[in-house]
Amino acid sequence: MAITSANQLELLQTAEAVAREKMIEPELVIEAMEDSLARAAKSRYGSEMDIRVRIDRKTGNATFTRARTVVEEEALENYQAEFTAAQAKTYFEPSKDGRSIWLRDGQVVSDFAGGPQVGDVFQEQVPPVDLGRIAAQSAKQVILQRVREAERDRQYEEFRDRAGTIINGVVKREEYGNIIVDVGRGEAILRRNEKIGRESYRPNDRIRAYVKDVRRENRGPQIFLSRTDPQFMAELFKMEVPEIYDGVIEIKAVARDPGSRAKIAVISYDNSIDPVGACVGMRGSRVQAVVGELQGEKIDIIPWNEDHATFLVNALQPAEVSKVVFDEEANKIEVVVPDEQLSLAIGRRGQNVRLASQLTGLDIDILTEEEESKRRQAEFNSRTALFMEALDLDEFFAQLLVAEGFTNLEEVAYVDQDELLSIDGVDEGTAAELQARARDVLEAKTRAALESARALGAEDSLIEFEGLTPQMVEALAKDGIKTLEDFATCADWELAGGWTTVNGQRQKDEGLLEPFEVSLEEAQTLVMTARVMLGWVDPAELGGATEDEAETDGDDEEAGA
Incomplete structure (x- = not known):
């Protein structure tokens, strides 16, 4: 397969046809062709040579050139693709037949008075290669690979911008419970744990889902869909309620038990608009449209309030609340309800209180008035x-x-x-x-x-440390912390206590000094002071170190979760 005048135009026609089919730029296809022809030529002329191919964008004429770069004498390694300035002087002159050129910084050299410089490139044309069957097949594979990569890049860029939005698609097939969805210019996957309840789909069924994540992987962009994500419901409301789309009403929080029940907190920035009424719509038309898409999921629309107690009372609807006690440090709240309202406040299998907890971001303890x-x-x-x-x-x-x-x-x-x-x-x-x-x-x-x-072995360095009482030192010694060095290695949350999330449930971590009402900030100050006394931290950098410690301890707590 030689590149002759008969098939020169075919290169351009093929490039345009492939680009149109794959919806990519023709320039990318032509560059792939140039690369594949250059690789094929190297197999003919030698792999050490720097063979370059340029296809004319108007005529389709393919020009094969051999390039040699001027390098320092001590850097000369590849004699086929490099030469020194002294060796290059022989060739450093204007071309008489137009078959060679000199390039400097990507521009054609016109002034040859100064001699060749390091970095200059000498290009001279070589005869086109006659591609054999193996070389032609190799060139084809290179083109296909480059086109495939360009297509994947286009798909990734397109769908990356659509992450966090709703997309419509057509079901193609089901694989091990996962649904493969045709979304136009690519395929997406709806995993079985992202489906609502026991949803089932057949090929060619239309489906609407939330683009949860788009990842770039070796096999191409992977688009992950979800119908259980809380933001799916938020986006549905944005489509159905113009006030939300326009920003007059804002969705502040969403909590879902997919396919069963959900709570959504909304606030209006226009005093003349009722946020709950706007989301419900005339005769419930707007909320019913969302309910229908979510397979009959019951939705409680709740007015959002900055006051935690007021917001929680709203979130626990339809149950009535007698009293609310908020522990701000522990981010925990106690709710007292009438005895007859307990089952309603907790909900079936704890659903109502669980959703209210997710919506408010608080740990909720429900007590009856009697308790x-x-x-x-x-x-x-x-x-x-x-x-x-x-x-x-x-x-x-x-x-x-x-x-x-x-x-x-x-x-x-x-x-x-x-x-x-x-x-x-x-x-x-x-x-x-x-x-x-x-x-x-x-x-x-x-x-x-x-x-x-x-008696437990606590040393004077810890006993005399300012900020610790003998009772605190006793509690530390019982846990094996007996020296100032031991104390300095503690994290603030180990001393003051904290909260971690395990399998979606917040769990209390008891602090060694928590019975003495030592706050997280006080524990952090004590630990950093100990580190300064031991010379582990420069006092001049104490402020920055304290911030770093807080971040580190936060990471430790998340890791424990």
């Missing part, structure tokens, strides 16, 4: 018993302290005396006696804790 009353009574009794035993008080006086809001001995010992005097029946002498007894008990506990810590 809360029992718990409060138990706390009252335990604190009363503490004051009776530690301060040698009668039951009435101990209950009086608890009723006034005192929860532990530290509050009694170190509170301003005026707060004790505000209690009926307490004079200055009684207040002084109460505080003296509380301090004596605390000092005795401190001495006992210090002796216990030393």
Whole structure:
């Protein structure tokens, strides 16, 4: 197969036909042809030669040239494709027959007075090759490979921009429960765990799905679809509700139990528009369109509110809420409901509270009014018993302290005396006696804790470390942390506690110093101070190191999840 005048135009015609079929640029196909012809020519002239092919974009004429580059003498390795400036002087002159040129920085050299320079390229034409059967087949494979790569790149760029949107397609086939979908210029996959319930599809069925991810892989771009992703429902509402599309109403959060029930929180930035009513539509037309697409999934549309408690009350609908107690540090919330509302608040198999938790991003504990009353009574009794035993008080006086809001001995010992005097029946002498007894008990506990810590092997470096009480040192020593070096290796969440997510469920990690109400920030400061004292961290970089530590600890916590 020689490149003759008879088939020169066929190159351009073939390039245009392939480009049109694969929907890529003709230039890419022509470049693939040039590359394949150059490889074939190397098999004829020698693999060490730098053979280049240029196809004229108008005539289709293929020009074969041999290139040699000027290099430093010590860098000369390939004598077939390189030569030194001294060797190049013989050829450094204008071409008389137009079959050779000199290039410098990609431009044709016109001034030959200065002699050849390193980096100059000498190109001279060589006779076209006559491709044998093997060479022709190899050239064809190169072209097909390059065209295939260009087609994959085009598909990836096209569908990458469509990630996070809804796409329509036609079912082609089913493979091991996964649905292969024709999406126009490519194929996508809907995995069986991304289908709603027990959906089944037949070839040529039309399907609508959410483009969850687009990945570039060796076998081509992989497009992953989903019908269970919460954002699929959000995008459906965006299609059905013009106010959401226009940005007047915003979807703040979505939680789904695919095929069963979902909750969506919305907010309106126009006081004249009711966000819930707009999403429901006239006679429920808008929400019913979404429900129909989601196989009858029940949808609760909830007004979003910045206040966690108010938002949670809305999210737990249709259950009624009596009281909400929010623990901001633990990102946890307790909800008290009437006894008869408990099953409604929890929902079937915990569905209602689970969706509300996903929607608000909070851990939710639901208690009945009776359970809360029992718990409060138990706390009252335990604190009363503490004051009776530690301060040698009668039951009435101990209950009086608890009723006034005192929860532990530290509050009694170190509170301003005026707060004790505000209690009926307490004079200055009684207040002084109460505080003296509380301090004596605390000092005795401190001495006992210090002796216990030393007995466990705690070293003075840890005992004398500012910020740690003897009780804290005792708790650390019981866990094997006995030196300042041991303490400096701790992560802040190991000391103050934290939360990790395992299999979608948030779990509490108990901190060693959590019983002493040490916050995450305080634990971080203590650990960094210890590292500075040990010379592990430069004090000048303490601020930046603290931020890095926070990021590292966050990564550790995620890794544990």
